[in-house]
Amino acid sequence: MVLKKFVESLSDEYKNSYTEGFNYSSDYELIIKLILSARALENKVETSGNLIVSLYKDYKSLSLASLDDIEEKIKPIGFFKQKALRLKKAAFYIFNSLNNKIPNTSYELIKIPGIGVKSARKYLSLKFHTQEVIIDTHFKRVLERLNFISSNSKNSEIENWYKSLISQNIHSSSSNLISYFGKKICLNQKPKCHLCQYKTFCNFFSSVHNR
Ligand code: SF4
Numbered sequence: 001m002v003l004k005k006f007v008e009s010l011s012d013e014y015k016n017s018y019t020e021g022f023n024y025s026s027d028y029e030l031i032i033k034l035i036l037s038a039r040a041l042e043n044k045v046e047t048s049g050n051l052i053v054s055l056y057k058d059y060k061s062l063s064l065a066s067l068d069d070i071e072e073k074i075k076p077i078g079f080f081k082q083k084a085l086r087l088k089k090a091a092f093y094i095f096n097s098l099n100n101k102i103p104n105t106s107y108e109l110i111k112i113p114g115i116g117v118k119s120a121r122k123y124l125s126l127k128f129h130t131q132e133v134i135i136d137t138h139f140k141r142v143l144e145r146l147n148f149i150s151s152n153s154k155n156s157e158i159e160n161w162y163k164s165l166i167s168q169n170i171h172s173s174s175s176n177l178i179s180y181f182g183k184k185i186c187l188n189q190k191p192k193c194h195l196c197q198y199k200t201f202c203n204f205f206s207s208v209h210n211r
Pocket of ligand 1: 185186187191192193197203204205
């Protein structure tokens with residue numbers, strides 16, 4: 001299987017169910033949910049993110065909230081202590097150093113606590129419809145299981161390889177789609193292989209079923 005065909009096949013299969021991942025109505029809400037989203041299920045990001053946005057109306061109020069309170073509010077989400085600290089630090093930085101204005105470059109975005117390269121790219125693609133290869137753990141797991149990349153491939157190598165094979169105008173949507181497939185079907189633990197049409201190309205599937 002070649003990558004382009006895989007992406008086309010996913011697009012066909014999930015065209016009616018695929019979502020970009022976040023509901024948001026402001027920059028503030030988007031930044032909160034991006035920070036919460038690391039290694040977390042979408043429904044928990046939504047619930048915890050919505051609660052934070054409803055309780056703390058802006059960066060200033062979130063930066064002044066007690067860490068204990070923030071932790072308590074986002075407790076259902078994984079790594080809640082780490083994420084509570086990131087939320088508070090990000091809010092402080094955006095309020096004090098950015099005057100509440102979110103920058104529009106990756107270079108500036110990754111200075112915000114809790115926003116790494118992946119989140120910066122996601123922000124830019126959602127906000128400005130830029131074309132970014134968004135490499136996250138789900139994207140890598142799927143491509144590794146299907147033998148497109150190896151476990152020790154560096155993100156920069158994956159990005160260059162991906163760009164050489166996939167049209168630039170679908171970099172964001174296609175990489176998000178692969179990640180979506182990883183979140184919905186090709187789960188880290190207990191992937192739903194019975195629902196997957198790519199079994200014959202899959203290292204993971206053959207290693208489990210040929211034991
Ligand atoms: S067969 Fe299973 S492990 Fe392999 S790609 Fe499909 S869902 Fe993932």
